Amino acid sequence: MMIDTTFRTPIRNAHKNKIKTSQGISGSVVLPPLLSIRNLHTEFRTGRGVVRAVGGISYTVEAGETVAIVGESGSGKSVSAMSILRLIPDPPGRIANGEIMFDGRDLLILPEEAMRKLRGGEIGMIFQEPMTSLNPVLTIGRQITETLEQHRGATPAAAHQRARDLLGMVGIADPDRRLKQYPHQLSGGMRQRIMIAIALTCDPKLIIADEPTTALDVTIQAQILELMKDLTQRLNIALVIITHNLGVVARYANRVNVMYAGRIVESGSAAAIYHDPRHPYTIALLRSVPRLDRPRQDRLDPVEGQPPDLTRLDAGCAFRPRCRFAVAACAESSPALTAIGESGHAAACFRAADIARAA
Amino acid sequence: MSTSVTQLTTSPLLKVKGLHMHFPISEGVLLQRSVGQVKAVDGVDFTVQRGETLGLVGESGCGKTTTGRCILRLEKPTAGEIIYDGVDLAGLARRDMQAMRRRIQVIFQDPYSSLNPRMKVGAIIEEPMKVHGTEPNAARRRERARELLSVCGLAAEFADRYPHEMSGGQRQRVGIARALALNPEFIVCDEPVSALDVSIQAQVVNLLEDLREKFGLTYLFIAHDLSVVRHLCQRVAVMYLGRIVEMTDSDTLFDAPLHPYTQALLAAVPVPDPLVEQTRVFRPVQGEVPSPINPPSGCVFHPRCPMAVESCKHTRPEPREVRPGHIVACSQINVQQ
Numbered sequence: 001m002m003i004d005t006t007f008r009t010p011i012r013n014a015h016k017n018k019i020k021t022s023q024g025i026s027g028s029v030v031l032p033p034l035l036s037i038r039n040l041h042t043e044f045r046t047g048r049g050v051v052r053a054v055g056g057i058s059y060t061v062e063a064g065e066t067v068a069i070v071g072e073s074g075s076g077k078s079v080s081a082m083s084i085l086r087l088i089p090d091p092p093g094r095i096a097n098g099e100i101m102f103d104g105r106d107l108l109i110l111p112e113e114a115m116r117k118l119r120g121g122e123i124g125m126i127f128q129e130p131m132t133s134l135n136p137v138l139t140i141g142r143q144i145t146e147t148l149e150q151h152r153g154a155t156p157a158a159a160h161q162r163a164r165d166l167l168g169m170v171g172i173a174d175p176d177r178r179l180k181q182y183p184h185q186l187s188g189g190m191r192q193r194i195m196i197a198i199a200l201t202c203d204p205k206l207i208i209a210d211e212p213t214t215a216l217d218v219t220i221q222a223q224i225l226e227l228m229k230d231l232t233q234r235l236n237i238a239l240v241i242i243t244h245n246l247g248v249v250a251r252y253a254n255r256v257n258v259m260y261a262g263r264i265v266e267s268g269s270a271a272a273i274y275h276d277p278r279h280p281y282t283i284a285l286l287r288s289v290p291r292l293d294r295p296r297q298d299r300l301d302p303v304e305g306q307p308p309d310l311t312r313l314d315a316g317c318a319f320r321p322r323c324r325f326a327v328a329a330c331a332e333s334s335p336a337l338t339a340i341g342e343s344g345h346a347a348a349c350f351r352a353a354d355i356a357r358a359a
Numbered sequence: 360m361s362t363s364v365t366q367l368t369t370s371p372l373l374k375v376k377g378l379h380m381h382f383p384i385s386e387g388v389l390l391q392r393s394v395g396q397v398k399a400v401d402g403v404d405f406t407v408q409r410g411e412t413l414g415l416v417g418e419s420g421c422g423k424t425t426t427g428r429c430i431l432r433l434e435k436p437t438a439g440e441i442i443y444d445g446v447d448l449a450g451l452a453r454r455d456m457q458a459m460r461r462r463i464q465v466i467f468q469d470p471y472s473s474l475n476p477r478m479k480v481g482a483i484i485e486e487p488m489k490v491h492g493t494e495p496n497a498a499r500r501r502e503r504a505r506e507l508l509s510v511c512g513l514a515a516e517f518a519d520r521y522p523h524e525m526s527g528g529q530r531q532r533v534g535i536a537r538a539l540a541l542n543p544e545f546i547v548c549d550e551p552v553s554a555l556d557v558s559i560q561a562q563v564v565n566l567l568e569d570l571r572e573k574f575g576l577t578y579l580f581i582a583h584d585l586s587v588v589r590h591l592c593q594r595v596a597v598m599y600l601g602r603i604v605e606m607t608d609s610d611t612l613f614d615a616p617l618h619p620y621t622q623a624l625l626a627a628v629p630v631p632d633p634l635v636e637q638t639r640v641f642r643p644v645q646g647e648v649p650s651p652i653n654p655p656s657g658c659v660f661h662p663r664c665p666m667a668v669e670s671c672k673h674t675r676p677e678p679r680e681v682r683p684g685h686i687v688a689c690s691q692i693n694v695q696q
Contacts, residue, residue, distance in 0.1 A: 072556035073527075187647055217418035217583065222627035222643035244557060247629030251636045270633040286631065288561035290590035293630045295610055299568070300590065302561030306526055 033060035040098035049311035053079040055262035064236040068249040071259035121151045124199030128211035130191035134183040141179030147201045166197040189220035206238045261318035268345035278347040371406035378403040378439035399425040401601035412578040414592030421598040427547045464543040468550035470530035474522040481518030487540045507536040528559035600659040607685040
C-alpha cells in the first residue's frame with residue numbers, strides 16, 4: 001500500500017504530539033513524507049445539490065520531489081490543491097473530511113493565524129493566470145517585499161535586497177528597473193517568473209503550482225518549466241504540479257496521480273503511468289492525444305461521452321459509463337486505489353490485473 | 360513567389376500573395392494621429408489546394424489569426440492578394456464578399472463567446488441560412504438544422520437548448536454545425552480545439568476529419584498545438600512575427616525541420632512519454648517574441664537565434680524553396696537539391 005502511516009517518535013520537528021512517519025516498503029523506518037494527504041473530501045453546496053469535487057483522495061509528497069496531479073476540467077485537481085492551502089471559500093465550499101499532514105502539522109486543524117503564516121511562507125503558490133494573481137496596482141517590488149515583511153519581519157532595505165536577488169534567480173535582467181514596474185508592463189512569461197520569485201521569497205519547503213504554464217506559449221512554457229525544475233532541485237523544494245498536459249508530466253514529474261471525477265484513479269512513477277497504465281481512464285487519456293514525435297495514425301481514439309455530473313455520483317465507479325472494460329461489479333461499489341506490481345504503482349480498478357498492456 | 364507553384368498541377372483553391380496587415384496605432388482623443396503600426400502580418404505567401412488541410416502554426420502574436428481573419432475579410436488587408444478560386448478577396452466590395460462567404464466559413468476557438476447566449480441552438484444554426492437566403496422555408500430550415508446537429512454528433516433535441524446548457528465540446532459541435540449550414544467548400548478553423556479537454560479534443564478532431572472526407576472540405580487550420588496539427592494537416596506553415604519562416608509537408612516539418620525557429624518550437628513541446636523525454640537533449644530557446652510594433656532589423660528571429668551571423672542583423676531573408684515543396688526563410692540553410 002502506498003499510503004500507510006503509523007505513529008512513530010518525532011524525527012524532524014519539535015512538535016511532540018502530532019508526528020507521523022510512514023513505514024517503508026522494506027519495513028525500515030524512513031522520514032515521514034513532507035506532505036501526506038489522507039482521505040480528503042471537499043464539497044460545494046450549490047442550488048443543484050452537493051458537488052463532491054474531491055471524493056476521498058490520499059497521496060504523499062516527499063521532500064524535494066515533483067509530483068504531478070493530472071486530470072481534465074472538473075476532475076478536482078485544483079480543488080484538492082486549494083484544500084491543502086485551505087483556500088476553499090466557505091460557503092459554498094467545505095472540506096468535509098480528511099487529514100493533511102504537512103511537516104508534522106495537521107493543516108486542517110491549524111488555527112487560521114498559523115495557516116496564514118504557512119501560505120506564502122513554507123508553502124509557496126503559483127497560479128495559472130499571472131495577470132489575475134498579481135495585484136495590478138502594486139509594483140513588482142512591493143509585491144515581493146510585502147511577503148518578506150509580513151512573513152519575516154524584514155526591514156524595507158533588506159527586503160529590497162532580497163527582492164533583487166530573487167529576480168536574478170528567476171532570470172530577470174535589470175532588476176532595479178523591473179522592481180519599479182507594474183504587472184501590466186510585463187509579458188506573460190515575465191509575470192510568471194515574478195510569481196515564482198514571490199513563491200520563493202520565504203524559502204518554501206513545498207510549492208504548489210496550479211497549471212503554471214497553461215496560459216503561456218510553448219517556448220516560454222519550456223523556459224518557465226526548466227526554471228522551476230532547476231530551482232526546485234537546487235533548493236530541494238518539493239513541487240506539486242497540477243496540469244492537464246501529459247507531455248509536461250512526462251518531462252518533469254517523478255510521480256503522477258491521475259484524477260477523474262474527484263478521485264485518484266491511478267498513481268505511480270511517470271514510467272509506470274505511461275508505459276504500464278492499468279486504469280482504463282489513464283489508458284484512454286494517453287491514447288486520445290496525438291503524438292508530435294510520430295507520423296499520424298489513422299484516427300485518434302477518444303474517450304467517448306462526457307465526464308459525470310459530480311452532484312449525482314452513485315456508489316459505483318464514476319468512469320463506468322465511458323469504460324470499455326466495465327463489468328457488473330463496477331456498478332456495485334467504487335474500487336479503492338490498490339497496489340499493483342511495481343512499488344508505488346496503484347490503480348482504482350477492479351480489472352487492473354486483467355488490463356495490463358493488452359488494453 | 361515562384362516556389363509552391365512547382366509542385367502543383369491544378370490551380371490552387373486559395374492563393375495568398377504578399378499579404379500585409381498593418382494596424383495603425385493612434386494617439387490623441389480629438390485629433391487622432393497615427394504614431395506607428397503593428398505589423399501583424401508582414402508579407403505572407405501560401406497556397407491551399409482543394410481538399411487539402413494547411414496548418415498555420417506559431418505563438419501568440421505571430422499573425423496566424425490575423426491571416427485567417429484577412430481571408431474571411433473580417434479585416435481588410437493593407438496590401439497583398441487573396442485569390443480564392445480566381446477572385447481576389449482583398450479588393451472585393453462588401454456585397455460581393457457576402458456572396459463569397461457562403462463558400463468560406465469559420466470555426467472559432469472559444470465555444471463560449473462565439474455562440475449567442477440568447478439564441479437556441481437551432482436558431483444559431485439556422486441564422487446563416489436566413490442571412491444568405493439559402494433556405495427560405497422555415498420548416499425546411501429547422502429540419503436542416505436538426506440534420507446538421509446529427510452530422511456533428513449531437514442529438515436533434517439539442518436544437519431546443521441554449522448554449523449554456525451544454526458542455527464545451529458540445530458547443531464546439533454547434534459551432535461546426537453552423538459553419539456547415541451553407542455547404543461551404545473552405546473552412547478557416549481558428550484554434551477549434553484549444554479550449555477543450557484532451558479527451559473531448561480528440562472527439563472534435565475526429566469529427567473535423569470525418570467532415571472533411573464526407574463533404575470534400577478544405578481547411579486552413581490555425582493552431583498552436585503542434586501535435587494536433589501534425590495529426591490533421593498535410594502541409595504546415597510556421598509563422599513568426601508576421602512572416603512565414605518555414606513551410607513544407609507535415610512529416611518533413613516535424614521530423615526534419617530546417618529553420619532554427621521551427622526547431623526551437625518543436626524542441627519546446629514535451630512528448631507524453633517519459634522514456635523519450637529522458638533521451639531528448641533540451642535547451643529552451645532564450646528570450647521572448649519581440650514587439651510587432653518595432654520588430655528587429657534583418658531576420659526577425661536573429662536576437663533569439665543560435666545560428667545567427669552578422670548578416671542576419673541587416674538582411675531580411677526571403678522565403679526560398681530549398682527542396683521541392685520545402686520553403687525556408689533563413690540565409691543559413693543550404694540544402695543540396
